[in-house]
Amino acid sequence: MSKRIVILGAGESGVGAALLAQKQGFEVFVSDKSVIKDIFKKELIENGLAFEEGGHTDLKIMNAQIVVKSPGIPDSAPLVMALRKKGIPLVSEIEFAAKFTDARFVCITGSNGKTTTAMLIYHVLSGAGLNVGLAGNIGTSLARQIFNNPTKDCYVLELSSFQLDGMYNFKADIAVLMNITPDHLDRYDYKMQNYIDSKFRIIQNQTKEDCFIYCLDDENIVKGLKERKIQAHQLPFAYGQELESGAFIKDDKIVFNLKGDTMSVFMEQLAIQGRHNHYNTMAAGIVARLFQIRKPLIRECLLSFKGVEHRLEKVLKVRGVTFINDSKATNINSTWYALESINSNIIWIAGGVDKGNDYAELKEMAGKKVKALVCLGTDNAKLLESFKGTVPTVVEATSMAEAVSKAYRLGDKGDIVLLSPACASFDLFDNYEHRGRLFKECVRNL
Template identity: 60%
Template sequence: MKRLVILGSGESGVGTALLAVQKGWTVFVSDKASITQKHKTELINAGIEFEDNKHSEDKILLADEIMKSPGIPDDIPLILKAKGKGIPVISEIEFAGRYMDCKSICITGSNGKTTTTLLIYDLLKNAGINVELAGNVGTSLARQLAEGRKPDWFVIELSSFQLDGMFDFRADVAVLLNITPDHLDRYGFKMQNYIESKFRIAQNQTEEDVFIYCEDDENIVNELVHHIYKSNLIPFTQKDILKSGAYVTNDEVIINYNQDTMSILSQELSLQGKHNLYNSMAAGIVASVLKIKKKFIRESLTSFKGVEHRLEKVCSVRGIEFINDSKATNVNSTWYALECMDKPVVWIAGGVDKGNDYEDLLPLARKKVKALICLGTDNSKLINSFGKEVQVIKEARSMKEAVELAYQQGKKGDVVLLSPACASFDLFSSYIDRGNQFKDTVRDL
């Protein structure tokens, strides 16, 4: 009996453990942190051996294969030792994919992947397709397979960390939205390493498959010439007119696939802003590939409600609008958020810097930001970067303090925008915790 060791006991780890034991593997789960009581109960009930608050190297290195949590870097000594012994180290998507007998739509990108994933899922569901949601959002793919779910399609959001451990898995439809600097601390601060990680979304594709990508993204276009794909490549753009793909002209979004064309007025799309135009085009192409009726495509693209913590309007207080963009954990996400703003901005930013270069934000900050509230344990880089661009800069060490400072700086007709451009882990447990604290504090004003 083959032995699978799982490092990490989150949703993907426990889901993989439950699936693996069903498929006849001997399973051992190891977590350097505490395992939640809920997950401990699941593991005990399934007869799965586990440990927490440590990694027992002697037990782990007995593995035939290791599935590690996306949060665990590839270069820690334990992983390097395992690879040195020839033990394959894979991701949940790679393991679960072996037991999946339906088709998949896989979405990645530095920004917009959650919005696009949920939009595609909503579109398919509205059209009556038997579909489930997995990956970075919702329930893990492995757990759903363990529970016996058998949809016709899985819509799967994939981060670069999940893609790094993907080797044989094949996406029937792959969507690559954009590639901008993010998580460079995990890629040796080399952009090329990160680009190559994102391009794994389309590996193993055949002539029957589809690869949808943004033609306006320089990193994608420059990297594409180094790859030969058998799959059908379909671009989307806001700059050109395409024979096949999606583009914008005369305030309309045109989607043309297999000589079947449809159009939607840009102003009718439920998701507004330049970045969301890309997300809607990508989703529209996916729907066209799946031969979904135009009326369902139009209904979803014009009624979709959006994603919590991404340009989420919270409320207005005395004429000041508060927007929660906590999901903006990198510079490019925040660029899109600032680019969308048409009112004077009091901007709350900061957190764990992932090797950020703020240069692209300087023109927008100069033009739109009246005050910057730095929310983090170390705000020096933000202050040094924007000190000459923004007249008022304040520091905060809690969400309550940040919101109160922002409220003091704002006036009727302004917007307070939480768009951190950084990870959350210095002061918050996650971007969700950060966004929820923001919303709760705003409502208490």
């Protein structure tokens, strides 16, 4: 008798998990509280997969032997709590899919920089000729990729805290922890320790045969290290100190040092600039060294990487005013790095769904660099209160077109209009990609 699996959520990861589960002989049922997008509904129908949309039917779900839950569904949801009470295992798509491949896993998490770092690692490994996949919180789901081709050498996985929360037996061969700064605290009872613990799940089940790469400059990571016994081989990276094993900055170069075997790249030659991208490059370079890729090839790949859409992406210069799309900056720390990386006067577009933000961390930087703030959201009260008196001009907008127009009018030749929201996008947009695309469209229409 086949094992019954229920998939909650019919997006990319859910449908990927359904296809893989069916291929592995499970009896599959997919349930989505919302209307399923046509592209995914078509796949479910064509593959003969049972599903429902617009609500959950308890009778069809509570008889599952295992449930794969979308990371977007909080643990506090009544259905999730009922499943846990009944003792039915709930796992993430990553936890489920990983059992069906022998590939190595390079896993990246952090409050900021994980997408860029994951894509940079993928760029280097694929550039070196490895048969590598890129999945997790980015692109095509891991389950779908294993369904299509289970024979890859390795997967680079960008993992959110929500995905990590649903992972129990999974193990990263190489774990990368970029940073831990306040984010998604609304999902963690507004307790920073809960969020830190979630991020450190990246190293669960690691042995001394595995590697843990992390930022030694991050105080929350350093605190977390002291609270844990780390089994894996540790390879830190840092700005301010030379390291015997890991990566660091010296004489305007990033130095990678693995037990005295060193290589370096000049920071000014990197296509992606800014302190945050130096950290991303340090992490990616250490991973490349662990794969024993030839040094000239590592250097070539690190220098040729052009960055990620919606992350400090230059859009256009309009009559001397430069527009930069940083829509992916959905938290305070990410926006801090964006402001820090710009040396011109900034007209800053910010706002959206606040996830428990403390804007005090941005006040000093904003006071030095921001000449005007355009608050874009359905409720801008907290932003207005936080920056009134710090930024000379603060205005509101209720649409992207209005925000771009106001920002442009406030700018002078040589200024930069920066969309770096520090908030989630769900009040006015589908997601940060939708927000970023609309920003670019509105800029092109000026």
